[in-house]
Amino acid sequence: MTQEQFKKIITNPNLSPKQKSSYLALEADASLDYLSVSDAVAAAMKDAVLCDMFEGNAPFKPRYVLPDYAKFLKQGSEYLELAPATDFDEALNNLTILYHHVPSVTNIPVYLGQLDDVLLPYVGDLSDEAVYRKLRMFWIMLDRTLPDAFMHVNIGPTDNIICRTILRVDAELKQVAPNLTFMYDPAVTPDDLLRVANQNICECSKPHIANFPMHANAYDARGFGIVSCYNSLPLAGGANTLVRMNLKEAAKKADSSQHFFDSVLPQYCATMFELIEARAAFLHEESGFFNSFLVTEGLIDEDRFAPMFGIYGMAEAVNALMEKDGAEGLYGHAEAANRLGHNISRTLSEIVTATPVKYGYNGRALLHSQGGISLDVDVTPGVRIPYGTEPDPVSHVQALAEHHQYYTSGISDILTIDETVKANPEAMYQLCKGALAIGFREFTANVHSNDLVRVTGYMIKLSDIAKFKEEGSRTNTTGLGEEAAATTGILNRAPRVVSHEQAPRYSDGQ
Numbered sequence: 001m002t003q004e005q006f007k008k009i010i011t012n013p014n015l016s017p018k019q020k021s022s023y024l025a026l027e028a029d030a031s032l033d034y035l036s037v038s039d040a041v042a043a044a045m046k047d048a049v050l051c052d053m054f055e056g057n058a059p060f061k062p063r064y065v066l067p068d069y070a071k072f073l074k075q076g077s078e079y080l081e082l083a084p085a086t087d088f089d090e091a092l093n094n095l096t097i098l099y100h101h102v103p104s105v106t107n108i109p110v111y112l113g114q115l116d117d118v119l120l121p122y123v124g125d126l127s128d129e130a131v132y133r134k135l136r137m138f139w140i141m142l143d144r145t146l147p148d149a150f151m152h153v154n155i156g157p158t159d160n161i162i163c164r165t166i167l168r169v170d171a172e173l174k175q176v177a178p179n180l181t182f183m184y185d186p187a188v189t190p191d192d193l194l195r196v197a198n199q200n201i202c203e204c205s206k207p208h209i210a211n212f213p214m215h216a217n218a219y220d221a222r223g224f225g226i227v228s229c230y231n232s233l234p235l236a237g238g239a240n241t242l243v244r245m246n247l248k249e250a251a252k253k254a255d256s257s258q259h260f261f262d263s264v265l266p267q268y269c270a271t272m273f274e275l276i277e278a279r280a281a282f283l284h285e286e287s288g289f290f291n292s293f294l295v296t297e298g299l300i301d302e303d304r305f306a307p308m309f310g311i312y313g314m315a316e317a318v319n320a321l322m323e324k325d326g327a328e329g330l331y332g333h334a335e336a337a338n339r340l341g342h343n344i345s346r347t348l349s350e351i352v353t354a355t356p357v358k359y360g361y362n363g364r365a366l367l368h369s370q371g372g373i374s375l376d377v378d379v380t381p382g383v384r385i386p387y388g389t390e391p392d393p394v395s396h397v398q399a400l401a402e403h404h405q406y407y408t409s410g411i412s413d414i415l416t417i418d419e420t421v422k423a424n425p426e427a428m429y430q431l432c433k434g435a436l437a438i439g440f441r442e443f444t445a446n447v448h449s450n451d452l453v454r455v456t457g458y459m460i461k462l463s464d465i466a467k468f469k470e471e472g473s474r475t476n477t478t479g480l481g482e483e484a485a486a487t488t489g490i491l492n493r494a495p496r497v498v499s500h501e502q503a504p505r506y507s508d509g510q
Contacts, residue, residue, distance in 0.1 A: 002031055014472025022107060029056040035278045044271050049249045052275065053105070053242050053310075053373070059279055060287040061103040063308070064239040066225045067299040069113035071236075072098055073122070079293035088131070091122040092138050099146060102294070104228075108148035111227040111238075112178060116155045116162035123161060131161055136169045143175040147475040149458035150228040156183035157212045159193045167196055171203045174452050176461055176475050180207035181226040184436060187213075198429040201445050202422045204452045208412065209443040211404075211436045218408045222304075229371050229456055230442050231410040234361055237304025239409070241279040244310030244370045245272055247317035247344070248379050257321040257340060261347060269351045273365070276307040280359040306361035308409050309352050310370035314341055314383040332385035332399050341383065342402045349406035366409035371456030381456055384413050393417065397435045404441040412442045414456075419449035 009015065009023045034057045044050040055063055073091050076084040080098065085091040095113070102109035123131060142151065155163040163182075170180055182197040183189075189212075197209055208230050215224055215232050223235040233239055250268050254260035283289060290302045318331040318341045329337040352367045360366075372381030380386045383403045390396055393415050404411050421428050432443045451461050464473050 002027065012472075014470075016472075016474065019472075025107075026054075029058075032057040034058075035282055037275060037278055038271075040271050041275050041278075044268060045275075047249060049246055049253075049268055050272055050275060051244050051246065052279065053244060055105055055241060055279070058287075059241060059283045061105075061289055062238050062240045062283065062305060063105045063242050064110050064227050064231060064233060065102055065104060065294070065300060066111045066227060066233055066235050066238045067098070067102055067113075067294060068236040069095060069098070069118045069299075072297075072299055073118065075297070077293070077297055079297060085122060087124060088119070088122045088126055088134060091119055092134065096138075096141065099142075103289075104150070106148055106150050108146050108151055110150050110152055111225050112142070112151060112153045114154040114183075114223075114225060115166065116158070116160050119162050120160055128161060128165070132165050132168065135162070135165050136173070139166075139169045139173060139175065139178075143173075143177045144474075147177060149176045149179060149460065149475065151177050152179040152181065152225075152227045152229075154181050154183060154210075154226050155207075156193075156197075157185035157189045159190050164193070164196065167200050167207075170206055171200045174204040176452065176464075179229070179458060181210050181230070181442075182207040183210050183212040183215075183226075185212040186437075194433065195425070195429050198432055199425045201428055201432075202425050202447055203450075205446045205450050206452070209432055209436070211441050211443075214404075214439075214441050226410075226442075229410070229458055230412040230444065231308070231368065232441075233308075233366070233409060234304040234306065236298075236300050237306070237361065238300065239308045239366075240283050240305040240359055241276060242308040242310050242368065242370070243272055243276050243279065244312055244368075245269075246313045246379060247311055248313030248320065251313075251317035251320040254321065254324065256324050260317075260321055261343075265344070265347060266351065269348070269355070272309065273355055273357065276309070276365060277358060280307055280357070284359050302359075304361065305359060306409070307357060307359070307365040308368040308370075309348075309365040310368040311348060311383075312370045312372055312376070312381050313379040314344065314369075314403075315380040315386050316378075317344065330389070332389065332396070333391060338399050338402075345383065345403045345406045367407050368409040369403070369407045369411035371412060373456075382411060382413075383407075390416070393431055394434075397431070397438070397440065401435070401439040404439050407441065410442070412444050415443075415445040417445050417447050419447055421447060422449075 005027055006024060009020055073085040073094060076082045082094050082097065085094050099109045099112065104110045155166050184194055197207055200206060210226055219234055224232055225235050226232055245268055250264055251260060254264040294300045295302060315331040318337050321340060322329060322337055327336055331337045331341055349367055352365055356363050357365050369382035383400060385396065385399065396415060400413055417428065428445065435443045451463050464475065
């Protein structure tokens with residue numbers, strides 16, 4: 001069967017030679033014997049309660065890596081034979097070189113840095129227009145040479161020329177890659193800059209807008225980064241593995257919500273930690289990854305990597321448990337159902353916080369609301385409300401806000417807003433600011449008429465999907481998006497109208 005699959009890949013007319021090489025490498029990974037795990041772990045994986053996210057049967061690289069790019073530019077690299085950067089052109093050139101040596105689960109760097117902090121020391125006396133021209137070419141280069149929508153840039157929360165120029169370039173080019181997160185801090189970020197970011201959402205469904213104080217308070221002084229979809233991880237570290245639990249399938253094993261909390265959930269959490277430990281141990285102890293120049297030159301530290309304890313299917317789990325309890329109400333709409341979901345998130349957080357892991361951030365895994373993959377059928381990503389059943393945007397935000405405090409390594413909903421918001425971008429701004437004020441860790445929205453849309457956290461173009469089966473795509477993630485559109489209902493999201501009057505109240509009363 002392996003030989004047959006190899007031939008199918010190399011004769012596929014819609015794959016580029018580089019894409020064929022990547023698919024062949026995945027097949028080689030899958031041909032290895034799986035790590036030694038207990039019968040309980042094997043059974044949970046077979047029953048689709050646990051999933052290892054197809055990271056490979058014997059992981060030889062971390063899932064996500066977040067190098068300290070500012071340190072790299074300042075010190076240069078002996079391994080890459082690069083002197084420290086002295087001006088803007090050298091900084092961009094050196095970053096371009098290093099990106100090709102930063103691994104991830106996708107073989108594409110998922111973190112390109114907090115680029116305004118990284119690049120501001122090298123602006124010098126360049127004019128605004130010169131910075132714009134250079135960053136525009138850099139942005140095009142990233143999309144064309146690293147064509148993967150999991151590649152991610154961070155900007156903000158300060159107001160600066162790099163931040164504003166990247167927002168300008170991203171709105172103009174409307175590229176799938178790189179993904180983009182704008183950090184918002186109400187104590188630092190001016191309102192007019194947040195308005196620009198929300199205007200960009202209206203134009204191209206980017207950026208994510210992150211609650212900077214909420215993220216920063218979860219990490220130490222060295223900081224953090226948002227990578228891939230919307231995943232928050234320690235800077236100069238990353239995620240050694242991501243394992244996820246299908247709460248829908250776990251809930252099927254319970255007789256009631258009490259049984260779920262008392263027995264089923266703790267049992268599967270213990271099983272999941274066993275899988276996490278096995279995968280992390282192989283990476284750290286046998287793969288040799290932590291002997292790389294990224295470590296020896298101080299760009300990453302082994303003790304800043306952590307496993308991501310992911311969950312998905314919250315909506316289906318809550319609805320199933322409500323039915324088992326003889327209660328009425330659906331997740332996202334009924335207070336009792338929403339409260340049950342919040343209790344599940346809180347319980348998961350307590351378990352993850354209390355459980356030591358050998359290779360973790362301060363000895364712990366990080367809880368994550370996992371955004372789904374293209375193979376997920378009839379199960380909703382993370383803690384999201386099922387597609388097509390979304391309430392109005394304000395009720396949507398209010399139903400989910402309490403979850404956000406628990407998911408240190410990332411949580412995101414995707415609000416799908418009717419195209420009329422383009423004539424009233426102030427409504428998007430008010431909705432965003434209100435959501436962050438009541439506890440959203442990350443605000444993300446699609447505008448229904450845009451060609452560029454989010455699948456889970458990564459971007460696709462609807463126009464690319466329409467021709468994918470006939471022509472393929474130069475962008476690696478188009479195939480995932482096409483599969484998700486066909487199987488998981490992402491195009492069934494209900495576009496809702498948000499008006500200025502509907503926006504949630506926030507602390508400053510505006």
